[in-house]
Amino acid sequence: MSADTRRPTMKDVAALAGVSLSTVSRVVNGDPGRPDLARRIQDAIDLLGYERDHTASTLRRTDRASASIGLLVADVGNPFFAAVARGVEEIARERGSVTMVASSDEDPARERELATALAARRVDGLVVVPTDGSPGPARVPTVFVDRPPRYADADTVLTDNFGGAVAAVTHLRAHGHRRIGFLGDRSTLHTAAERLRGYLGSLPDPSPARTDLSSGRLDPSLVRTDLEGSAAAFDAACALLRGDDPPTALFTAQNLITTGAVRALRALGLQHRVALVGFDDLPLADALDPGLTVVAQQPVTLGRAAARLLFSRIDGDRAEPRTEVVPTTLVVRGSGEIAR
């Protein structure tokens, strides 16, 4: 009979307080009960350092709520998704829920596997940044964030990618630019596609970039897509700027691509001659010379909205799936205001 440091259970508390198990359960769950008993029970709890086993409680309880949710992002290490995670966690904590975070690394197989692992832990719901080949939602309430799911009509919270791109290009046009280059990442990504759409939609009808639009082709001297990472963006930007009749302004549609373009402009000594507006904000953007004008997203807001929507579903909201759109903000710092 070892005096092992077993965690105390309700049974231990009941024994010490000289009451029955169910009385302890009720008191622990907020039922006042007889004051003297409640007091004895509380004393026993303090003495033993008892803490309720939340998992066992979930198993038996009628609502079966685990007070935990899952968050599936491409990569928590990415500052953008980290900010989304922060927003989700904030709302979850308000609700007394904890958040299990997992990174899919944009791999659909891993995404499915992780969703299953989270479901097996009986999370009450899931917030998901879907990968390209995302499967349908699991058997648990799911809200998609940052990108819409591919094959399902489901709750979704998105950034206004189209509107942000329009704002960026309109801003550049207002400063006299007519030849505006576009650099974007994987065009299969919803975000990238929307930003390109916004760019194209903001150009005047007889624009070179739009010439072949009806034929599905884009002017490669102005538009470059499917750039993966900042090195690729650097090369593409250099090529664009060194070409014949180069653009007088650039719209870079993603984080790392903006970084690559900034480096390219500096490498060519053009940072004060060619205008630049990037999508998504960066630390130090204001310390550059010139300061970097960006269309800022609100990732924390994105996460909060997704979590709120999820909890409303968990609470039983049975309305039609809905999509919320979070606006962007144009942050003017210099690079976007270079006139033609």
Added chain:
Amino acid sequence: MSADTRRPTMKDVAALAGVSLSTVSRVVNGDPGRPDLARRIQDAIDLLGYERDHTASTLRRTDRASASIGLLVADVGNPFFAAVARGVEEIARERGSVTMVASSDEDPARERELATALAARRVDGLVVVPTDGSPGPARVPTVFVDRPPRYADADTVLTDNFGGAVAAVTHLRAHGHRRIGFLGDRSTLHTAAERLRGYLGSLPDPSPARTDLSSGRLDPSLVRTDLEGSAAAFDAACALLRGDDPPTALFTAQNLITTGAVRALRALGLQHRVALVGFDDLPLADALDPGLTVVAQQPVTLGRAAARLLFSRIDGDRAEPRTEVVPTTLVVRGSGEIAR
């Protein structure tokens, strides 16, 4: 008798396969058993879409392992901690564990509360970035990361803050600097204190900043601590650089402080005259003019090491608590190589 979409249980599988509950359990847990039965059970599982309830399994199993760990950081939204989280999650996933992430916001009360919440979910262990007033470890295996715990001899994984600071100052001294300013954050933070110690230790004995060292006071025209945020750092840097006999170089001991100093140097037009080395790397650091020389940390490595240590404890490692130190790297980009 509603045909509700209840989750199928082992009982359902057993009934459909025409075997007993225990046989299903054994097969699900990898016992081969009789091939024909195993096959029938697998078919039933597929047909019903059965998935084992991991929480119930944990409750009953002898080792009581939940295959989940908790991660308690100051703020997941902070890119540094996000990278730590990524490292932790990576190792956890290798082990089939999920990671519950929570942000303490540097509040000891919240830290305690969250640790309790995670323990109540029966995590197998905890990785913690302790706040100032961190309590002792909970009743679950705990590894501290980034900062040591205050009142306990426990497993810890730290960045080589002292060594990194020494490297930074030595680098500046090698470029001829003798009056090197120090800007740091909350001195109650272990990281900040260590970096200051490294700075002071790298100065020659009769250095102005060390003059009053024995008396515990530091030359305020060279050393500024307890700066919270980049705005405060901006002000402090301006004050230092505008003073009599200003420093010819700066060592900024933290992320946001570096940002503030970069802005200050630019505001004063001194970015090409005063050298600067920052602690911790920043995106776009290479796109600045001059490029920003930094002592880079390895947050992902930090997280991985902490998680590995934790799992070795979970696996029963009973050796003395140990401390691991992760080295830094000096990344040379220009700002630190400005000669006096």
Added chain:
DNA sequence: TTGTAGGCGTTATCAC
């Protein structure tokens, strides 16, 4: 109001 008993979904210990 309190105690008793049954069960949530699973695993472990037995007989068989």
Added chain:
DNA sequence: GTGATAACGCCTACAA
């Protein structure tokens, strides 16, 4: 090998 049975820690009718 398989199957009945008793737990794991807790909640919740129901009876007292």
